[in-house]
Amino acid sequence: MRTAFGRCALLGAVGLAAGCSGLKPYPNTLAPNLQIRTEAKSGSVFSSVRADVGIYRVDPQCRIEYQGTVDLDKPTVAVGIPADRPSYLVFGFSSASFLGGTRSSISQETLLRPRPGYSYDIEATYKDDLYNVVIREVHPASGARRAMDLQPLSACGRVAERPAAK
């Protein structure tokens, strides 16, 4: 009993030390079509901010099913999501203050239906209590980029038909 408790405590401590979110990791086995560039700064030495993206499958009835989360703990992270069908991306920014032990999180969500062959350059930023997610579609041949509007889940029917462009 004591040993099991000790193991649990040790695993918990290791998880916390590693910044483990406790969320299911996204398998990320598909060819990468998203390049996510992240910059997350709290603006204070007494607090920290971490970013992640939750990835949901969207079925033809616009119901979502959680597939997993990717920690955005590096300046650039490559992620592969299915092409030619919508996915729902939830970019989360979690803040923790070392003084007072307060935690908070906020998110920005969008539907995205990647076109086959295209890649998507995504900037996820959190700085000085302002956050933003910008998505640009990159043409496979020319490399031309076009900014895309974020699409709420309520736009699922439209996004399933064609991608939205600004």
Add this chain to the structure above:
Amino acid sequence: MDFRVTTALAVSMLLLAGCASQPQTAEEFRRVVPGAFMAKTETFEVDRSFRDVAETFQRRAPECLNVRIKTTSSTSTSYQVIVARYTPTVTVSKERAELHVQRKFESGVLKVSPEPEGGYYLLVADAYPLEKNRTRVEWFGPSRGYDALVRAVKGWASGENLGCPDLTKI
């Protein structure tokens, strides 16, 4: 429930309204803020067309400000959950683009005066067209504690920063 916190919040809302009844419309809010304690109004100009400013308000306000924020705080003697629903409204005419931000506490805060539909007014920003593709912006709101919200609205107006304010921090 920690009634000290809820009372403080309720009192601050009253102070914003000049210890009178809460503004029930954006126009009332504009009238009350200049003379209210812990409230402020500011005017600035941006080197950007009125049309672009209005379009940015219309695009970013729903994306950033249509949110529900749940705040949990606990001490050894208390536990409190506050749920706040933020609602933005943008109206555009030839003369003016208006951005209204309202906040409705869905739980955790006592309401001591009649609340307009959508919640108490938190901030109102107006944009007016000027010559040479410039725009004048005037905002009315709290003087402290809402820095992220004010910086976001200023960034949308100038086009320099289109980020959303982290409303968990206000």
